Amino acid sequence: MDNWGDHAWLIWIGVAVVFGLIEITSLDFFFLMLAGGALAASAADAVGAPLAVQVIAFAAASGVLLFVARPPLRAWTQKGDRTITGTAALVGHQARVVEPVTETSGLVKLSGEVWSARVEPGALTLEVDSPVHVIKIDGATAVVAPTTQLPEIPEGRQ
Incomplete structure (x- = not known):
């Protein structure tokens, strides 16, 4: 010891x-x-x-x-800024329809990339060049809804 x-x-x-x-x-x-x-x-x-x-x-x-x-x-x-990253960060963003968006298919340009997209069941088909906003991301598909006014996107970010 x-x-x-x-x-x-x-x-x-x-x-x-x-x-x-x-x-x-x-x-x-x-x-x-x-x-x-x-x-x-x-x-x-x-x-x-x-x-x-x-x-x-x-x-x-x-x-x-x-x-x-x-x-x-x-x-x-x-504490601190809880920055949302990944696909969750895209919810609420504006996009533009590239190919008509239905309940089952379509394409939108979102944050400079073309995404597969669809609308919620029962929603109207969205036509090409329509402004939309992202409601949610479901896998690799953006669920979108029409937007009344899409802000101008600087050239090169479309």
Whole structure:
């Protein structure tokens, strides 16, 4: 047990490093708080505290960090602009009919690309060059509806 007592600070630092490495894979701030607790236990050993006090320091510091520091850290990392990407970003965009759009087929030019398109069941057929907007994306098909006015699309983006 003398070996433990002589090197307890180093063992606690090792535990903190292991928790830190585990945190890198989880990115949940749980193991980071435990690493902080291990550093507190290492500090307790540095001031000569017995093993029982070191374990209590580890538990207390970990608990405080988990309940005080972790929630705001998680909120900070999860806030921000939730940018919609992929096909979901196309919903609401304007398009122009390239080939008549029916309930089963058609083509539209959307964000510079030609997409297969269809209208909702019961909707009227949309004629070539009609302005439309995207209601939803269903697989690789844009579900569109007529638009009363299509904003001018700069040349080269059509």
